[in-house]
Structures are given as structure tokens and as C-alpha cells.
Amino acid sequence: MPSSIRRALASIVALIVAVSATVVTSVPGPADAAPTGDLLGPLGTRGERIVDEHGRTVLIHGVNNVDKQAPYIQPGDGLTLTARDAKDLARQGFNAVRLGISFDGLMPTRGRVDTAYVDRVVDVVDTLAAEGIRTLLDNHQDGLSSVWGGNGFPSWSIKARPSKLEPNPGFPLYYIMPSMNLAWDEVWTNRYGVLDHLGTALAALTSALKGHRGVMGVELLNEPWPGTAAPTCFPFGCPVFDRQYQRAMEKLTRYVRGADARMPVYWEPNVTWNQLMPSNLGRSTIRSSNVVFAPHDYCIASQLAIYLGLPEEFRALCTPQHDLTWRHLDDFRARTGRPALVTEFGDGDPTVLNSTLTRADSRRVGWMYWHYSSRYTGSTVGSDPLAGEAGRLLVRTYPQATAGRPESLSFDATTGAFDYTYRPDRSVSAPTVVYVSSRHYPRGYTVRVDGGTHRVTSDGRLLISADGTSPVRVRVTAK
Template identity: 25%
Template sequence: MLMLLGLMVTVPRPALAAANGFTDPYGRELTFRGFNVSGSTKLHESSLLPFRTTADAATSATIMREQTGANAIRFLISWEGVQPTATTIDTAYLSRAAAQIKQFTDRGIHVLLDYHQDLYASYLFNTGSWYTGDGAPKWVIDKGSYPAESCGICVLWGQNMLTNNAVRKAAYDFWHNNYGVQDAYLAQASSALTYLGNALPKSMLLGVDPFNEPFDGGLDGASGTTWEQNFLLPFYQKFRTVMDGAGWSALPLYAEPLVFWNTTFGEAGGLSTIPALGGRYVFNSHYYDGARITVDPTAAGDGTYSAAMNRIRDRATGLGTTGFVSEFGNAMSSSRTPWMIRAMYQGLDSRLSGATFWNNAATSGAVLSATQWHWDVYSGRHSELMNGNPNKVQTSGDAWNGEDHSVIAAGALRLDRRVLDRLYPSAVAGHTLAFGYEDLARDGFAGAGTQRAWLTVPARLTTIASLVAARQYGVLVWRDTGITAPTEIHLPGSFLPARTTVVSDLGAVSGIPASGAITATTETGASTAQRLLLTAPGSASGTIHVALIVNTADTTSIPAATLTSARTELLSWASSSF
């Protein structure tokens, strides 16, 4: 729903990839934020889908939309679920998937469809193994002749990709199309995408991630970049053809590089030597802090992940498209996780640390869209027979290879809501020049621990510094491109419209009014979640707009003189910075 000249209108917003980001039919730049739904797709107890029932999907979608402001999910499906036998496409599985997806699209949440695999298949592992996989069906594994699986001395399950000969040989066969397995994969994808494309609203779909975390299985003496050129890119091009033939030609393919790119260790790949992909593809990266997962004992803080996220931005630009971070996060078992995730979101918001933002905002860069790993409503309540072994029933965490990443358990958010329910520019009527957000999230779980501001205002901006002190706030700067639709910014639940202060070139208000250039309304598909609308009718193309949004719930109102002074400072800062 959009407020245009006082009228509420419904507008579908398909997201198109381009060098300058995702856009809607108005030409507004879009930002997507949300979660992966979910690791339960790896489990047979969940019938290889994120939810056991459509009702569970509906409940989850409602909680996610209302409590986190998410406007996107990465929805996992499984090759094994789609094609349980060589001659069967399970339309009942696809029907259940579509019903679950609709619970999200009906609530204004866009969907990236993800064909998920890890370690290629669970059927490569013996019943007593420490590890398991997911993805390919048993009939595919039966085609090959694979050695007894063994990871050797492994600290993390991902090491199977490097040392487990069964896993590596199966992946090698896929990329070389031995036994025709890649052809079979593309054929079932054509059937699945045709079915889902007919069952789902295309305006709410973001595209397809055709293969989660691709790993080579063997380089034949070549480099990772050469392998990407010779095997990964041709696969993506074939899958792109499948998408086009199945009716998905208007939506991009989300192309992931080699799995270990940008994770501290094993940096080969990154699609860094292939030609520009263009807007029919998205550069789709994951990010996990390999160092802190293994050997680095330090805590995350202001600017910790700027370099890693900027690498993703720069690689996307080099490929002539936009970037998307479809997985990031950390285990809930680590005491450092709350601020690690906070710092990752900060890196998604801006190229800059909080300490440098106000003095260097012109280099803030693009806001990255992302989906966090992950959202599992069954966290800690599983009953999964690991590799079919009734003596190894997995109940805790994610019930998969010892992981525990879900941000929700028993219907409640596990992290400080201020980390997850964030101010972000969901639709910008022009070109985003800078965005920064101070969430004031604490370093413990569920809101416990220490609070510390990272986005610090220079002392020279006296009134602004005073206004935002010990308060959540965000600042957005954008260049008008003649779009008449409003700029939309998600308001976290802590930003009550009646107690939110907005200072902008469009005006300055203490408490957001019901109408005018600065107003608020509910998010599409939500009952309580709110968004801020900033409208600049008649503004000349090229005009620089700026908005400072402050959570002033601790006071009934901000004095008019303070608003006037803050606006003067803000406009002076914007004019001198951009």
C-alpha cells in the first residue's frame, strides 16, 4: 500500500536486479531484509520443507513481519523433495511448499527460492557418522560408486567438502555431469519452477538461488577461479535458460561463488575472473566469520565487518549487477554472537564504521540486501533420526550437524529485538547516497548485557548530538530522480510513530502526523508493524534529500526550537557532505 496524494493504493513490487540495485515499477531502490526459512528443510522429520504444517508457516510469517519488519525470506527447498525417484516429480511436495510460501507473500514478504544442499546428500554418510548432508536424492547417489565416507580430523562439518572423499567425488560427478546427474537436476528444476511459477504471485518473488554453497569436489589441478569459469558459470547459464523456459525470465538468478570465498580461509573464487553478469543475475554471497568461529577470541565491535561486506559490494559492481547476502550469522551457543550479528548488519547498512560515518558519509555506499541464517520455529524441539539411525535422534538446536543458529525458539526471539527489528530504507525514491543506523543493541541475549553506541555524531553538530544521545536513530541521504512515489523506511517496533522525531529537508516533526510530506502507516500485510513515508512532490530531479529519524519514546515531545536547530545543522551537514 502506498500513500499517493492522500490515496491508499496497492502496488505490486517485483524486484529487478540492475547495476544500481533492486528497483520497483516506480524506479525506487529497494532494500530487502529478512531470514532463511529454514534449516528444517534439511530434515526428514519435516518432510524436507521449512514447516510441518501450513498453519506453522502462517504463525511464523506473522511473527516475523510484526516483530522484525522483515520484507524478504530465502525459502529452502530440496532436490530430494522435488524428485524422490528418477521418474517422479512430487507435485504434492511442491503444493505444500507453495502453500507455505503464500503465508509469507500474503503478509508482504518477498521470497527468494533456494535449492539447498550441504555436503551434497545425506545418503553419502553411514548411519554411525558424526556428520550428515542434504540435497541430492538416494537414486542419484546410487548411480555412483563412492568410497566409505570419512572427514578425518574435522573441527567443523564444512571440512567434509575438503577432506571427505565420498562427498568430493559425488560433487565432482555433478559438475562433470557424470551419469547425467546435472542434466537430471536441470530437468527437475524446470518442472518445479513451472509448477511454482503458476502457483505463486510473481510480483512477490525475488528469483532463484540454483545451488547453495557450491564446492568443487576436485579442481583437476586448476585454480578456483578457473573452475568457476569452466564449471560453475556454465551451470548458471544453463539454469538461467531453465528459468526462462519455466516462466521466470523477468526474475534474476542469484549466483553464488565458490563456498569459501570471503570467509577468512580459502579465498579462491568470487567469480572474479568471469565477464560481467549483468542485471539478469545477482551476485549472491554468504558471509560467516571463519576466524571467530575457529581461532580468533576477540569480540566484534564497530566496523568489524566493513571490509568483508565491502568486498561483496565491490565484487557485485565488478560483475555489473547488485549484491545480496543470502546467509550470514553465527551460532547462538557463542556469547559473542549478539554483537557479531549487530556488526554484520552495520556492514550491510554502510561501507563505513559508526565512528567515521558522519565525517565521511559521501562514501557510505549502497545498502546491501540480506537474509540472516536462520529462522527455525522448531529450534530445540526436533526429533530427527540422523542418517536414519534410530539410536542417534537429534533434538537440540537445529538438529543438524550440531548447529544452533535460529534467532527464534518457542515463539520468542533469542537475540535482542533491537538487533533484528531494524530501521532500514525499504524503498528509496531516488538514489541512496548514505544510510546509517544506531540500534543501541546490547551484547547479551534477549536484551541483556552492555549497551554502547557505535554511530557517534561529531561534537560540532551540537544539537543533533544532543538529540540522538542514548537514543536509537537512523539517517538517510538520497538524490531525487523525479519519482513521485514516497521513500519508505521501516520503523522498528520501538519507534512508536507518536514518539518518533523526524528532522528532514521535508520538514521537522516531533510525533509523526497522519498526513503530509512526513507520515506513517502500517507495513503491507501487517497489523502493527509501521513504516515511515517521506514524500517530496514537485522536488526537482537531482535534489539532495536527508532525513534523521530518532526514537524519542522517552519524552512526550521535542521543543520546536530544538527541531529548528537540528534541521539547520542537518541541512548544513548534507550540503557540505554531498
């Protein structure tokens, strides 16, 4: 064979090999059809990852929907999510909702669970699941109870009361009220059985939802306050209180697991986390499986501007605070080997929003945005909570399920450039699924896959299959 022909054949072989390792496809803009329900199913944990029933790493991009006022979760009330809201959220790539539930709603009278309220919760969970959206059940409180003008715990469950001369400064400063701190002590000591009543209520809800494919877990308590131990949390955190708090979480976990042994539970750090303090959860061994760390990421300066009218220029302090918060999150994961999900963050300032989003991407940590209310009241269509700059940042191209271990992730909300690398797990037969943003590619996009192949579904998602065990890199760029 002449050398010129041999060289030509060698070039062709090299080209074939290169093409098999790198696939570049030009794709028109993604369709608006909502994803199907094939990404549902039970979740669990594997080391620092949340995984689905196929063993894929799941990344959550979700929103909060929390009803804090009785009678709670009433379709058509302008807050509770409807089937049309679920379609809108799924079309924009959101795969989870943190649905606020209330101890006060679950057990409005001592020892009796309100089954009608439970049924309404189940209906919302199933409505979201029909569009491929999972639900995290968030046992929500702010200010402990209506006794202090807050919400969450029924008044019958707490014996402490404010004195007639005790001023109430309202949210968030009512947490410094002496009477509220004494009431929180009742919770942590379980002095009058309040944790047992709460555990019974959560178990009843868990039992009602057992087998419903849309349930992703139960968050045991939103923003728990340390009570009279709060001063010990500053300036370096409060390991003594956190040991007591962890025992409370373990007790509630046992109640939930008595109703469903596999139900994931989400533990928040005590709320001084939001005031820059680290969490000491996990200093003693967390014995339960399927426990996810559920911190929030708020900037104090920005929140004070919102709630107390401080100058917005103080938001310049947000970057160093975010850096500290995420170092604390990194410390928890390194110490415990458990996964994390940021279950609340949100701000009217796009820079503050983006600060959370970019830090979450760099760590491959999921998040749930505060807040999303229904757009639909009867036949009336309200404003889109994700319109404008907030929507441009929150609606992102991202890997919803990965057949392997994520290694790097970035998304540029200005250009739409997406870059993702993962190390495939050949024992996982289901494909990697990437949602392609419905907002960032008006003229279509180009996909490049190194180390694998892909196809595009009718709803615009990418399904990636690895060629081998080498890292797979997926890049999406706007045309």
C-alpha cells in the same frame, strides 16, 4: 512599504521556504499492525540495485527458513513457517524469507517431480505474501547428499560413494573426503546429467510459482564446493574453477528462464568464499539479466567456536575477516555492476552480528539472517527467535523501497538513531517507504525530512515524497 515591514515579510518568506524543505514531526510509537501487501510485485535488477515494478530500489531485511530433512516443509512441524509466523515477521519489519528447497524433495526419484512437495512450497510462499513478505527459493545443500550424511542432492543423482574405510568427520569437515570431492566433480562436469536433472526440477518449481506475487527469485545452489579443484582456490581464489562454475550457473539459469523469462536468479560464490577467498564470478561476461550475487558472511573463528568447540576468544579475529569479505563483495560489484544480497549470516555473538549489519548498511546491501524456525506448533507458542539482543540488532529502521538512488544509510541499534539520504528519481511515482522499528522507540520518535515531505501509515511506516531532484535526507530519533 516601510523597511521594517519589508524585513518582516522577508523573514516570513524565508521561514516558509525553510519549512517546505525540512519537515519535523513528532510521532507516537509505531503501531504493531503488519504491513499490507502493496510492497509486493515482481523484482528485477538495474545496475547494482534490486528494483521493484515501480522502479524503486528495494532493500531486503529477511530471515532463513530451511528444512533439511525429509519429508520437508510440513506445517505444524515446529520449523515450517505459518501464517502467525508471517504476521510476526511482518510486524517486525522483515520483508523477505529465504525458504530452503531441496533437489531431493523436488525429484526424489529420477525424472519425476513430486508435485505434492511443490504444492507445499507454493502454500508457504502465498502464506508469506499475504503479509507482504517476499520469498527467495533457496536450492539448499550441505554435504551434497545423504550419502555422506548431508542433504540436498538425491542419492540417485550421484554415482560416487564413500569407501568402507573412508572416515567421515561430519559437518563441515566432510567436504575434504575424497569421495565427496569426486561427487562434486560429477556435478560440475555434468558427467551423468545431474545439472540437467536439477535444472528440470527447478524449472518445474519456477513454473508452479509463475505469477505468484511473493516470489523474489531462485537461488540456484547453496554453498557450492569446488570438488577436487578446491586446493587450487587457496590462497588467492580459483579463477579456472570459477569459469567452470559460472557455466554451471548459466545452464541452471537457462532452465529457470525457460519456465519464467523474468525470474531473478541468485548466484552464490563457491564456498571457499567463507574461508576468505575471493570470487572470480563475472571475470567473463555474465550475459543473463536479473542476476544477483548472493554471498554469505560468516566469521571462521566464531563458526569454529560453535561447531568445533574452539575458545570464543578467537572471535576477536572476526573484524578483520569481515573487512576482507566485504572488500571481496565490493570488488565483485565494481567488476560486474551487479547487485548483491547477503543470503546468510548469523551468530550468537552480538558483536559479530553487528559487524555484518553495519557493513551492509554502509553499502546499502540487504541481508537474510540465519536462522528462523516457526514459533508455533499447533496451539503451542514457542520461544521468539528474535528475542533479546539479536532481535534488538536485527529489527531495524530501514528503507524498504526508495524512489531513487540510495546514497547513505546508518542505524544505531543502541539509540534508534536512523539517518538516510537518497537522490530521488522523478520518473518513479510511488513513494519511498521506511519501516520504523517496533523496538527502539518505546516513547515515540521524531522524524525530520530535508528536501521532501512525509506521512505515517497506520502500521507505522513512513511514506516519503521528494520536493524536487535534490537529495532527500530522512532522520528518525527517539524521544
